[in-house]
Amino acid sequence: MFYNNYDDVHGEDRWGLVGQVGDPFREERQLDLACAKCQQKPLVIAERNWMATNADHSQRYQIVVACLHCGAVDEFVVNAGREGVNSALKVGKRVPQPTDLRPQAN
Numbered sequence: 001m002f003y004n005n006y007d008d009v010h011g012e013d014r015w016g017l018v019g020q021v022g023d024p025f026r027e028e029r030q031l032d033l034a035c036a037k038c039q040q041k042p043l044v045i046a047e048r049n050w051m052a053t054n055a056d057h058s059q060r061y062q063i064v065v066a067c068l069h070c071g072a073v074d075e076f077v078v079n080a081g082r083e084g085v086n087s088a089l090k091v092g093k094r095v096p097q098p099t100d101l102r103p104q105a106n
């Protein structure tokens with residue numbers, strides 16, 4: 001049996017080695033992007049919510065981010081209709097990229 005959804009599997013998944021669900025936008029990671037409200041960095045990923053399975057079988061997630069300085073929240077979508085495509089931040093308008101993620105603290 002082949003399972004498509006590895007999201008609850010810990011281990012390889014968090015290192016992005018599992019392919020279709022290997023996006024690095026995980027909770028508590030920080031994005032080196034300025035807050036749309038106070039212009040401070042960084043934004044921290046507060047929530048990662050599964051939305052749907054795309055036609056290419058990648059998994060679509062809503063990512064909720066919060067500013068560490070003023071607490072303003074924003075959101076974007078990972079795998080927005082297709083694997084590897086992110087939507088722009090609703091308020092901030094920028095499209096977060098994996099390269100915007102700060103190195104993991106641990």
Ligand SMILES: [Zn+2]
Pocket residue numbers: 035036037038039040067068069070071072
């Ligand atoms: Zn802010």
